[in-house]
Amino acid sequence: MIVGGMPAVVQDYVRFPDLAACSPxxxxxxxxxxxxxxxxxxxxxxxxxxxxxxxIPAQLDSKxxxxxxxxxxxxxxxxxYENSFLWLREAGVALPxxxxxxxxxxxxxxGKRSFFKLFLCDTGSLCEASPGNLQVPLLQGEVGIxxxxxxxxxxxxxxxxxxxxxxxxxxxxxxxxxxVLQNGRQVDLLExxxxxxxxxxxxxxxxxxxxxxxxxxxxxxxxxxxRTHPVSAFLHDHVLPAGKAAxxxxxxxxxxxxxxxxxRRAAT
Numbered sequence: 077m078i079v080g081g082m083p084a085v086v087q088d089y090v091r092f093p094d095l096a097a098c099s100p101x102x103x104x105x106x107x108x109x110x111x112x113x114x115x116x117x118x119x120x121x122x123x124x125x126x127x128x129x130x131x132i133p134a135q136l137d138s139k140x141x142x143x144x145x146x147x148x149x150x151x152x153x154x155x156x157y158e159n160s161f162l163w164l165r166e167a168g169v170a171l172p173x174x175x176x177x178x179x180x181x182x183x184x185x186x187g188k189r190s191f192f193k194l195f196l197c198d199t200g201s202l203c204e205a206s207p208g209n210l211q212v213p214l215l216q217g218e219v220g221i222x223x224x225x226x227x228x229x230x231x232x233x234x235x236x237x238x239x240x241x242x243x244x245x246x247x248x249x250x251x252x253x254x255x256v257l258q259n260g261r262q263v264d265l266l267e268x269x270x271x272x273x274x275x276x277x278x279x280x281x282x283x284x285x286x287x288x289x290x291x292x293x294x295x296x297x298x299x300x301x302x303r304t305h306p307v308s309a310f311l312h313d314h315v316l317p318a319g320k321a322a323x324x325x326x327x328x329x330x331x332x333x334x335x336x337x338x339x340r341r342a343a344t
Contacts, residue, residue, distance in 0.1 A: 077230060078211050080200015095215065102204035109169060117163055124148075124160040132170065132194050133206040136225035141246045142175065142191045154190060164194070169196040171232050173242035176256055179265060179283065183243050183258045193244070195232040202229050227268045228254055251279030 078098065079089050085101045087110035113125050127148045135143050145152040149239055164170035175191035176183050196202040203210055205227065210226070235257065244264075245253040267280045 077199055077226060078203055078214055080198045080203070081233070082198050082200060085200060095211070098200065099204060102201050105198075105201055106205055112167075119240060121160050121163060124157055125163050128157070128160055128164060128194070129169065132196050135194065135201060136196075136202070136229065137206065141193065141244065141252050143193055144292070161194075166298065169197055171236050173232060173244050176243045176245055177247070179245045179253060179256045179263055181258060181261060181263050183241070183256060184262065187243065191246075193241075195229045197233065199226060199229045199233055202226060224268065231255065231266065232252075233266055239331060249282075251282060253279055253283060 078084060079097055080098075080102065082102070082105055085098050085105070088101060089095070089098055109129065110126060113129065114122055117125050131147060135147065138144070144158060145154060148157070149173055161170070161172070165172055172192045175188045176186040177188055178186045180186065183224055196205070203214070206226075214226075232255075235242060235255065240259075243256040243258075245256050253265050254268050255264075257264040257266065265280060265283055
């Protein structure tokens, strides 16, 4: 999670496993992103793209489940910023996760494109860009820190690598479901938890208990129904890029996977 997946950073860490050396390299990558925005974007879009890019860490850390335009500029409207969001997505810098009106297939017919959240293309860079020097508590294993946005970014990055569209659900009926994924004729529901309260997942429990979304849960690598079902199996089948080996480890840290809760609704 701290090293991330940028080739230069990974290669340097493999050769010289010093996490302290990753930070200046990641900081330089963030500077290069801003330089590319200034160099490649249209003059009418540069400031808006830069504002969106710089706001991603704070927006992800917010408890609000969507990107808030008014935090960029008071009175901001999507019509003025739409091309800037598209620029970041097409450049591969940002990964949008769109809201759906119902966690049922086909998700493309239930999408609400005006409600979305943006993830960064690399979780290591997000760690570096986030305020509060998160690398230290993460290394010390302080599970009490608010690492939810970082874990969500890990999964957003990994799911996007499988060319799957990122969606989420946030309605009164169930609550907030972190990821709603189209998997063939089925829909997979994922809730990513951090900290000591990972067993609390009222939104997913409501979805599982409803006749609309029957399914099963994964808690710390074990299926909530009592059947053994490693988290690594889900990563291998649905998240890990092709060719990656599946182990019971997280994608970037080498530690055990963060708690993942999963439910599946079969196609009707």
